[in-house]
Amino acid sequence: MKILIAIDSFKGSISSIDASEAISLGIWDVDHEAEIVALPLADGGEGTVEALVQATEGQFIHKEVTGPLNEKVDAVYGILGDKKTAVIEAAAACGLPLVPLNKRNPLITTTYGVGELIRDAINKGCREFVIGLGGSATNDAGVGMLQALGFSFLTQLNEEVSPGGQGLRDIRKIDTKHVIPELKACTFKVACDVNNPLYGPNGAAFIFGPQKGATPEMIKELDKGLETFTRIVRQELGKDIHNIDGAGAAGGLGAAFAGLLDARLQSGIELVLEIIGMERKMHGADLVITGEGKLDGQTSMGKAPLGVAKLAHKHKIPVIALAGCITEEADRLNELGITSFFSITNRPMALEEAMDPAVTFNNLRSTTTQLFRLLKAVQSNAKM
Structure with a gap:
Protein backbone atom coordinates (compact mmCIF):
# COMPACT_ATOMS: atom_id res chain seq x y z
CA MET A 1 0.00 0.00 0.00
CA LYS A 2 1.35 3.43 -0.96
CA ILE A 3 0.32 6.33 1.27
CA LEU A 4 1.07 9.98 0.56
CA ILE A 5 1.19 12.21 3.64
CA ALA A 6 0.75 15.91 2.92
CA ILE A 7 -0.26 17.64 6.13
CA ASP A 8 0.04 21.27 7.15
CA SER A 9 1.50 22.34 10.49
CA PHE A 10 -0.75 22.48 13.54
CA LYS A 11 -0.23 26.19 14.23
CA GLY A 12 1.06 26.80 17.74
CA SER A 13 1.67 23.09 18.26
CA ILE A 14 3.80 21.03 15.86
CA SER A 15 5.37 21.49 12.45
CA SER A 16 4.32 19.79 9.25
CA ILE A 17 7.47 17.65 9.43
CA ASP A 18 6.74 16.41 12.95
CA ALA A 19 3.09 15.77 12.09
CA SER A 20 4.19 13.69 9.10
CA GLU A 21 6.52 11.67 11.31
CA ALA A 22 3.75 10.96 13.83
CA ILE A 23 1.40 9.75 11.10
CA SER A 24 4.13 7.61 9.52
CA LEU A 25 4.79 5.91 12.85
CA GLY A 26 1.06 5.31 13.29
CA ILE A 27 0.90 3.58 9.90
CA TRP A 28 3.98 1.46 10.57
CA ASP A 29 2.54 0.40 13.93
CA VAL A 30 0.03 -1.57 11.85
CA ASP A 31 1.58 -2.07 8.41
CA HIS A 32 5.37 -2.51 8.40
CA GLU A 33 5.46 -2.84 4.62
CA ALA A 34 3.55 0.33 3.77
CA GLU A 35 5.28 2.65 1.29
CA ILE A 36 5.07 6.16 2.69
CA VAL A 37 5.80 9.39 0.83
CA ALA A 38 5.77 12.36 3.20
CA LEU A 39 5.73 15.88 1.80
CA PRO A 40 5.89 18.80 4.25
CA LEU A 41 3.11 21.23 3.45
CA ALA A 42 2.24 24.90 3.90
CA ASP A 43 -0.22 27.30 2.30
CA GLY A 44 2.08 30.24 1.66
CA GLY A 45 2.00 31.50 5.24
CA GLU A 46 3.96 30.40 8.28
CA GLY A 47 6.00 27.27 7.61
CA ILE A 269 -1.45 26.33 -1.60
CA GLU A 270 -1.54 26.06 -5.40
CA LEU A 271 1.89 27.66 -5.57
CA VAL A 272 3.34 25.32 -2.93
CA LEU A 273 1.82 22.22 -4.53
CA GLU A 274 3.24 23.26 -7.90
CA ILE A 275 6.76 23.72 -6.52
CA ILE A 276 6.92 20.42 -4.63
CA GLY A 277 5.43 18.50 -7.56
CA MET A 278 2.53 17.16 -5.52
CA GLU A 279 0.48 15.88 -8.44
CA ARG A 280 3.41 13.92 -9.87
CA LYS A 281 4.19 12.39 -6.48
CA MET A 282 0.56 11.30 -6.04
CA HIS A 283 0.81 8.85 -8.93
CA GLY A 284 0.30 5.31 -7.71
CA ALA A 285 -0.88 6.33 -4.23
CA ASP A 286 -3.68 4.26 -2.66
CA LEU A 287 -4.48 6.85 0.01
CA VAL A 288 -3.69 10.46 0.83
CA ILE A 289 -3.56 11.80 4.39
CA THR A 290 -3.79 15.54 4.92
CA GLY A 291 -4.99 17.92 7.61
CA GLU A 292 -4.18 20.91 9.82
CA GLY A 293 -4.78 22.12 13.35
CA LYS A 294 -8.39 23.13 12.72
CA LEU A 295 -10.78 22.07 9.97
CA ASP A 296 -13.50 24.68 9.53
CA GLY A 297 -15.16 26.98 7.05
CA GLN A 298 -11.81 28.62 6.27
CA THR A 299 -10.43 25.27 5.12
CA SER A 300 -13.04 25.13 2.37
CA MET A 301 -11.94 28.58 1.18
CA GLY A 302 -8.70 27.18 -0.19
CA LYS A 303 -6.34 26.23 2.61
CA ALA A 304 -3.75 23.46 2.37
CA PRO A 305 -5.92 20.35 3.00
CA LEU A 306 -8.41 21.40 0.33
CA GLY A 307 -5.68 21.98 -2.24
CA VAL A 308 -4.35 18.47 -1.60
CA ALA A 309 -7.85 16.97 -1.70
CA LYS A 310 -8.65 18.57 -5.05
CA LEU A 311 -5.58 17.01 -6.64
CA ALA A 312 -6.31 13.63 -5.08
CA HIS A 313 -9.96 13.78 -6.21
CA LYS A 314 -8.75 14.43 -9.76
CA HIS A 315 -6.89 11.10 -9.63
CA LYS A 316 -9.70 9.30 -7.74
CA ILE A 317 -7.54 8.75 -4.63
CA PRO A 318 -9.38 8.67 -1.28
CA VAL A 319 -8.37 11.34 1.23
CA ILE A 320 -8.35 11.24 5.04
CA ALA A 321 -7.99 14.55 6.89
CA LEU A 322 -6.83 14.73 10.51
CA ALA A 323 -7.20 17.78 12.75
CA GLY A 324 -7.08 18.82 16.37
CA CYS A 325 -10.44 20.57 16.11
CA ILE A 326 -13.29 20.14 13.63
CA THR A 327 -16.24 22.52 13.39
CA GLU A 328 -19.67 21.99 11.85
CA GLU A 329 -18.68 24.01 8.77
CA ALA A 330 -16.18 21.26 7.90
CA ASP A 331 -19.01 19.01 6.67
CA ARG A 332 -18.78 20.76 3.30
CA LEU A 333 -15.28 19.35 2.83
CA ASN A 334 -16.75 15.94 1.94
CA GLU A 335 -18.24 17.52 -1.17
CA LEU A 336 -14.91 19.11 -2.08
CA GLY A 337 -12.70 16.02 -2.18
CA ILE A 338 -12.01 14.96 1.42
CA THR A 339 -13.38 11.42 1.78
CA SER A 340 -13.53 11.51 5.57
CA PHE A 341 -12.10 13.56 8.41
CA PHE A 342 -11.30 12.79 12.04
CA SER A 343 -10.39 14.72 15.16
CA ILE A 344 -7.28 13.44 16.91
CA THR A 345 -8.54 14.66 20.29
CA ASN A 346 -9.42 11.36 21.94
CA ARG A 347 -10.74 12.62 25.29
CA PRO A 348 -11.88 15.85 26.97
CA MET A 349 -8.88 18.11 27.58
CA ALA A 350 -8.01 21.78 27.97
CA LEU A 351 -6.87 23.61 24.83
CA GLU A 352 -3.43 24.17 26.33
CA GLU A 353 -2.97 20.44 26.84
CA ALA A 354 -4.37 19.59 23.41
CA MET A 355 -1.86 21.93 21.76
CA ASP A 356 1.12 20.61 23.70
CA PRO A 357 3.51 19.33 20.98
CA ALA A 358 4.03 15.96 22.66
CA VAL A 359 0.29 15.43 23.14
CA THR A 360 -0.45 16.39 19.53
CA PHE A 361 2.28 14.06 18.26
CA ASN A 362 0.97 11.12 20.30
CA ASN A 363 -2.64 11.83 19.36
CA LEU A 364 -1.77 11.93 15.66
CA ARG A 365 0.10 8.65 15.95
CA SER A 366 -2.59 6.83 17.95
CA THR A 367 -5.46 8.07 15.74
CA THR A 368 -3.58 6.94 12.64
CA THR A 369 -2.89 3.56 14.26
CA GLN A 370 -6.59 3.03 14.97
CA LEU A 371 -7.60 4.06 11.45
CA PHE A 372 -5.13 1.63 9.89
CA ARG A 373 -6.20 -1.19 12.18
CA LEU A 374 -9.67 -0.70 10.71
CA LEU A 375 -8.37 -0.52 7.15
CA LYS A 376 -6.31 -3.66 7.64
CA ALA A 377 -9.31 -5.54 9.07
CA VAL A 378 -11.48 -4.48 6.10
CA GLN A 379 -8.79 -5.56 3.65
CA SER A 380 -8.40 -8.91 5.39
CA ASN A 381 -12.15 -9.58 5.30
CA ALA A 382 -12.29 -8.59 1.62
CA LYS A 383 -9.72 -11.27 0.80
CA MET A 384 -11.60 -14.03 2.63
Missing part, protein backbone atom coordinates in the same frame (compact mmCIF):
# COMPACT_ATOMS: atom_id res chain seq x y z
CA THR A 48 6.33 27.79 3.85
CA VAL A 49 10.10 28.20 3.90
CA GLU A 50 10.59 25.09 6.01
CA ALA A 51 8.21 22.99 3.90
CA LEU A 52 9.71 23.97 0.55
CA VAL A 53 13.33 23.69 1.67
CA GLN A 54 12.68 20.21 3.09
CA ALA A 55 10.70 19.06 0.05
CA THR A 56 13.39 20.17 -2.42
CA GLU A 57 16.46 19.37 -0.28
CA GLY A 58 17.44 23.01 -0.22
CA GLN A 59 19.19 25.04 2.45
CA PHE A 60 18.28 27.58 5.10
CA ILE A 61 19.98 30.98 5.07
CA HIS A 62 20.30 33.11 8.21
CA LYS A 63 20.55 36.85 7.69
CA GLU A 64 20.47 39.85 10.02
CA VAL A 65 18.09 42.44 8.58
CA THR A 66 16.15 45.54 9.55
CA GLY A 67 13.09 44.55 11.54
CA PRO A 68 9.69 46.25 11.51
CA LEU A 69 10.76 48.73 14.21
CA ASN A 70 14.03 49.59 12.43
CA GLU A 71 15.94 47.36 14.84
CA LYS A 72 18.11 44.48 13.71
CA VAL A 73 16.47 41.03 13.72
CA ASP A 74 17.70 37.59 12.74
CA ALA A 75 15.68 36.26 9.82
CA VAL A 76 15.71 32.96 7.96
CA TYR A 77 14.87 32.30 4.32
CA GLY A 78 15.48 29.35 2.04
CA ILE A 79 17.21 28.52 -1.21
CA LEU A 80 15.56 25.57 -2.90
CA GLY A 81 17.32 22.50 -4.20
CA ASP A 82 17.66 24.02 -7.68
CA LYS A 83 20.03 26.60 -6.11
CA LYS A 84 18.41 29.44 -8.07
CA THR A 85 15.07 29.90 -6.31
CA ALA A 86 14.77 31.72 -3.01
CA VAL A 87 11.71 31.31 -0.79
CA ILE A 88 11.01 34.11 1.64
CA GLU A 89 8.28 34.64 4.21
CA ALA A 90 7.73 38.38 4.56
CA ALA A 91 6.85 37.84 8.21
CA ALA A 92 10.43 36.70 8.89
CA ALA A 93 11.51 40.33 8.49
CA CYS A 94 8.37 42.33 9.29
CA GLY A 95 6.01 39.93 11.06
CA LEU A 96 3.59 40.85 13.82
CA PRO A 97 5.33 38.58 16.38
CA LEU A 98 8.45 40.74 16.02
CA VAL A 99 6.61 43.73 17.52
CA PRO A 100 5.56 43.75 21.19
CA LEU A 101 1.87 44.49 21.74
CA ASN A 102 2.54 47.89 23.27
CA LYS A 103 4.69 48.96 20.29
CA ARG A 104 2.41 47.93 17.42
CA ASN A 105 1.97 50.95 15.19
CA PRO A 106 1.74 50.58 11.39
CA LEU A 107 2.49 54.27 10.97
CA ILE A 108 6.14 53.50 11.75
CA THR A 109 6.70 49.79 11.00
CA THR A 110 8.66 49.05 7.83
CA THR A 111 9.13 46.26 5.28
CA TYR A 112 12.75 47.26 4.63
CA GLY A 113 14.05 43.90 5.89
CA VAL A 114 12.06 42.02 3.23
CA GLY A 115 14.01 43.89 0.57
CA GLU A 116 17.26 43.09 2.34
CA LEU A 117 16.43 39.37 2.21
CA ILE A 118 15.67 39.62 -1.52
CA ARG A 119 18.91 41.49 -2.11
CA ASP A 120 20.91 38.91 -0.18
CA ALA A 121 19.38 36.10 -2.23
CA ILE A 122 20.18 37.98 -5.45
CA ASN A 123 23.80 38.30 -4.29
CA LYS A 124 23.82 34.53 -3.79
CA GLY A 125 22.77 33.96 -7.40
CA CYS A 126 19.00 33.58 -7.07
CA ARG A 127 16.83 35.02 -9.82
CA GLU A 128 13.56 33.29 -9.05
CA PHE A 129 11.60 34.05 -5.91
CA VAL A 130 8.70 32.55 -4.01
CA ILE A 131 7.30 35.03 -1.52
CA GLY A 132 4.85 34.23 1.24
CA LEU A 133 2.73 37.19 2.33
CA GLY A 134 0.76 37.35 5.54
CA GLY A 135 1.30 38.09 9.18
CA SER A 136 2.99 41.44 8.59
CA ALA A 137 3.07 44.24 11.17
CA THR A 138 3.28 46.84 8.40
CA ASN A 139 1.16 49.13 6.26
CA ASP A 140 3.80 50.87 4.15
CA ALA A 141 2.68 49.49 0.76
CA GLY A 142 6.04 47.75 0.44
CA VAL A 143 7.88 51.08 0.17
CA GLY A 144 10.48 49.95 2.72
CA MET A 145 11.13 46.75 0.76
CA LEU A 146 11.49 48.71 -2.47
CA GLN A 147 13.89 51.21 -0.84
CA ALA A 148 16.15 48.31 0.13
CA LEU A 149 16.20 47.34 -3.55
CA GLY A 150 17.26 50.81 -4.68
CA PHE A 151 13.97 52.64 -5.27
CA SER A 152 13.75 56.18 -3.88
CA PHE A 153 10.48 57.74 -2.72
CA LEU A 154 10.95 61.47 -2.40
CA THR A 155 9.08 64.29 -0.71
CA GLN A 156 8.38 67.72 -2.17
CA LEU A 157 11.76 68.77 -0.76
CA ASN A 158 13.48 65.92 -2.65
CA GLU A 159 14.18 64.04 0.60
CA GLU A 160 13.59 60.33 1.26
CA VAL A 161 10.26 59.79 3.01
CA SER A 162 10.04 58.60 6.61
CA PRO A 163 9.77 54.83 7.14
CA GLY A 164 6.41 53.22 7.71
CA GLY A 165 2.88 54.08 6.67
CA GLN A 166 3.33 57.64 7.89
CA GLY A 167 5.62 58.44 4.97
CA LEU A 168 3.20 57.50 2.20
CA ARG A 169 1.27 60.79 2.21
CA ASP A 170 4.51 62.71 1.66
CA ILE A 171 5.58 60.89 -1.52
CA ARG A 172 5.71 63.20 -4.55
CA LYS A 173 8.29 61.49 -6.78
CA ILE A 174 9.71 58.02 -7.45
CA ASP A 175 13.33 57.72 -8.52
CA THR A 176 14.37 54.38 -10.05
CA LYS A 177 17.89 55.32 -11.18
CA HIS A 178 19.57 53.32 -8.42
CA VAL A 179 17.42 50.19 -8.51
CA ILE A 180 19.77 47.20 -8.47
CA PRO A 181 20.18 46.08 -12.10
CA GLU A 182 19.84 42.35 -11.33
CA LEU A 183 16.20 42.96 -10.42
CA LYS A 184 15.27 43.04 -14.13
CA ALA A 185 16.27 39.38 -14.45
CA CYS A 186 14.24 38.30 -11.41
CA THR A 187 10.78 36.71 -11.40
CA PHE A 188 8.50 36.70 -8.38
CA LYS A 189 5.71 34.29 -7.52
CA VAL A 190 3.76 35.56 -4.54
CA ALA A 191 1.48 33.48 -2.35
CA CYS A 192 -1.54 35.66 -1.70
CA ASP A 193 -4.91 34.40 -0.52
CA VAL A 194 -6.80 37.68 -0.15
CA ASN A 195 -8.19 39.88 -2.91
CA ASN A 196 -8.44 43.21 -1.09
CA PRO A 197 -7.64 46.41 -3.02
CA LEU A 198 -4.95 48.75 -1.75
CA TYR A 199 -7.12 51.42 -0.13
CA GLY A 200 -10.76 52.18 0.71
CA PRO A 201 -13.25 50.40 3.00
CA ASN A 202 -11.97 46.96 1.93
CA GLY A 203 -8.34 48.00 1.64
CA ALA A 204 -5.22 47.21 3.64
CA ALA A 205 -5.67 49.83 6.38
CA PHE A 206 -9.35 49.37 7.16
CA ILE A 207 -9.39 45.55 7.01
CA PHE A 208 -6.00 44.62 8.43
CA GLY A 209 -4.88 47.75 10.28
CA PRO A 210 -6.65 47.07 13.60
CA GLN A 211 -4.83 43.77 14.17
CA LYS A 212 -1.54 45.63 13.63
CA GLY A 213 -2.29 48.16 16.35
CA ALA A 214 -3.90 50.91 14.29
CA THR A 215 -6.45 53.15 16.00
CA PRO A 216 -9.43 54.53 13.99
CA GLU A 217 -7.50 57.79 13.52
CA MET A 218 -4.40 55.90 12.32
CA ILE A 219 -6.49 53.89 9.88
CA LYS A 220 -7.76 57.05 8.19
CA GLU A 221 -4.23 58.42 7.92
CA LEU A 222 -2.88 55.13 6.57
CA ASP A 223 -5.67 54.88 4.02
CA LYS A 224 -4.98 58.41 2.77
CA GLY A 225 -1.33 57.47 2.43
CA LEU A 226 -2.14 54.39 0.38
CA GLU A 227 -4.36 56.49 -1.88
CA THR A 228 -1.58 59.04 -2.33
CA PHE A 229 0.92 56.30 -3.11
CA THR A 230 -1.44 54.86 -5.73
CA ARG A 231 -1.77 58.25 -7.41
CA ILE A 232 1.99 58.89 -7.47
CA VAL A 233 2.75 55.41 -8.87
CA ARG A 234 0.20 56.00 -11.64
CA GLN A 235 1.64 59.44 -12.31
CA GLU A 236 5.32 58.45 -12.21
CA LEU A 237 5.29 54.88 -13.53
CA GLY A 238 1.99 54.65 -15.40
CA LYS A 239 0.75 51.69 -13.35
CA ASP A 240 -2.56 51.21 -11.53
CA ILE A 241 -1.76 49.28 -8.37
CA HIS A 242 -5.03 49.87 -6.53
CA ASN A 243 -7.28 47.44 -8.37
CA ILE A 244 -4.93 44.46 -8.47
CA ASP A 245 -6.55 41.52 -6.66
CA GLY A 246 -4.51 41.16 -3.50
CA ALA A 247 -2.95 44.64 -3.64
CA GLY A 248 -3.91 45.18 -0.01
CA ALA A 249 -2.26 41.99 1.24
CA ALA A 250 0.37 42.39 3.97
CA GLY A 251 -0.20 46.12 4.31
CA GLY A 252 0.16 46.75 0.59
CA LEU A 253 3.12 44.45 -0.09
CA GLY A 254 0.89 42.76 -2.66
CA ALA A 255 0.69 46.03 -4.59
CA ALA A 256 4.45 46.57 -4.43
CA PHE A 257 5.22 43.10 -5.75
CA ALA A 258 2.57 43.00 -8.47
CA GLY A 259 2.81 46.63 -9.55
CA LEU A 260 6.48 47.47 -9.28
CA LEU A 261 8.19 44.06 -9.46
CA ASP A 262 5.80 42.48 -11.99
CA ALA A 263 5.07 39.60 -9.64
CA ARG A 264 2.40 36.99 -10.16
CA LEU A 265 0.02 36.78 -7.20
CA GLN A 266 -1.55 33.36 -6.79
CA SER A 267 -3.15 30.99 -4.30
CA GLY A 268 -0.64 30.01 -1.67
